[in-house]
Structure formats: C-alpha cells, structure tokens
Amino acid sequence: MLAVLWILVLFPFYRLVKILIFQRGKPCTVAQRRGGSVRVMAVLGSGGHTTEMLRILSVLDNEFGPITVVVAETDRQSTFMAKQKLIKPYKLQVIPRAREVKQSWSSTILSTAKAIFSSIPVVFDDRPDLLLLNGPGTCIPIVIASFCLQLFTNHDVKLVFVESFCRVEKLSLTGQLLYPIADVFFVQWPQLLTKYPRALYRGRF
C-alpha cells in the first residue's frame, strides 16, 4: 500500500515540484556527468515549422547528440525534408497524428490518446535530455510522454520551445500551452517580451 502510494503519488508529486518550481529554466549538468553529450529529441511540425526546426538542428554543436527526430505518421513531407536538409546523423521516430485538419473533436480525443500512447515508448526508449519543439500541436503528445518520464523516473528533460517567426503580438496556441512549463522559450519578435517576460528574444533564427 505504502509502496503504491509512493510510486503513484508521492514520488511523482516530488518530481513535479522539482521540475516546475526548482529546476525550471535552471542550467543542468547532465552533459558533464555523461562526458559532454546531450541527447536531443526534436519534433518536426509540418511545413514552415519543419523548415525552421531543421535549420536549428543543422547548426547545433556536436555535443548535442544523438538526435532523435519525431514526425507525424501522415507527414511524409517532413520526413522527406529531413532526409534532404539534415546532413548529420539522426534517428527517425514516427508517431500517429493527434489531430488531422478538420477532424471532429470527439474522434480527436481518441486519436490524441493513441498519439500519447505511442509517444511513451518513443520518449522512454531514447530518454532525451533536451526536447526541442516549435509547434504546432503534433508535439503535445511527446510533451506529455516526456512528463511521464520525468514524473515516474528520476530523468530530467529540458523543454525548449521556439515560437514561430509568424507570431508577432500573440503566441500560438501550442506556445501558450507550453510557455508556463518550458525551460527556455524563444520568441522571434521583441514585442512579445512585454506580455511574456520569461521568453528570450535573440533575434530571428
């Protein structure tokens, strides 16, 4: 009984407080402990999001590896773009899409559950130290899976979100959802800093 309480309630609660209150945005030393390598997982959104993400992955230093790239099942274009533009080694993982455009909300619940369910082995197998996201909603199941990993094990995942250059005055829906929990939240227009003071503006990417 006590063991169950510990595994399902107390430990996850301790982890949640640690992740969101004490460690959020703070530097971490996992790379030093592991000989200077950071395991990266990046989710390719689609279209313009994918282009932006591949540009970012291409310039990361060698310490950031191995890289796992996650794409939605129906997004052949992103898989193709990664093959063409990402010249460093990476591992491709495919998850079902949480929601297709125009899908009804009732079937969205079912497909989101399916997407979360298949994100869990992806995240638990590769145990990333860094989760790199730039929207849209396809990345949410991976975020949920990474929280499961962090709550039920002692593994930390740093969540870094890069808001699209297209967002000038207001964050995207995914951005709004992830702003409170992201370790680093990049925006590409300084106007957003007044409304979102935790965000970082480092020019356009």
Place this chain on the structure above:
Amino acid sequence: MGYALVTVGTTEFVELIAAVSEKEPLSKLAQLGYEKVYIQHGAGPAPKIPNVPIEVASFDYMRGNPWKTLYENADLIISHAGAGSCLEALENRRRLLVVINESLMDNHQIELACALKECNYLEYCYPQTLTESLDSITKAELDNFEPGDPHQINHELRRLFCL
C-alpha cells in the same frame, strides 16, 4: 523593366483578383514600366481582363520549377498576407506588396505583414487601395531581409547544459 506577379497561394482571394484585373491598376503597372503581369488566382474564378496596354497572363496554379523561376525573377510580387508567401518573397529578395484580406481581419498573418512593414521590408495595402500602392511600392527604397541566425539557439542551449 520586367514583370509583376500576383499570387493568392493555395486558397482564393477573390477581392484581390477582382481589384487587380481592373483597368486602373493594370494601366498603372504599364505606366510604371512593367511589361507583363502574371495573375495566379488559385481556387477563385479566372479574372476577365479589360483592354489594357500591358500583357496579362492568368492561371490557377503553377508548381515546381516553372513556378520557382517565375517567382524568383519577378520584379514585383503582389501577394496575399500568408506568412509562407511573405517569407518566400523576402528571402528571395523580391519587391513585395502584401494585400490584406479583410475578411480574415483577426488573422495573425496581418500582424506579421504589419511588423515586416515597420522594418521596411515590404509594403502592404487593401484591395481598395491597390492602385496607389503600386506607385509607392515600385518607388520605395526597401531594406534587404537578411537571413536569421539559428546559432543563437545553439549558444543558449550550451549555457542551459553548462557546456
């Protein structure tokens, strides 16, 4: 001088196509020295072209290399406010006039067009003000849109992981 290209992307923008296929804007383009106008009208109906002193070609879509060539060599691009189209035009260093679709008024794409105008990368107008704007965009001295720098992210990530 070369040609102007009107594009509505993958959707339709009936007001823009209607506004650009009037006598005044087309004559204005001729007067400004353009020799030809290409009109990509997308899902909307093909425009009826009045008798004007400039060559006009219209089509619904064009893909692949022919579109790339047409786009990358246009002297003026008159585009809907779609973020992808704006960025494509600017990255190709094209002179860009964005026409705002007022039926999508709360769309965040308009924010982007306005912000890019503040930076002097492009000009924007509404279908009603197209003719006057053709004049100012053709004569405008715009700034070049320099590519962004993703290395800044790498720098911040190194700091996050104490590297």
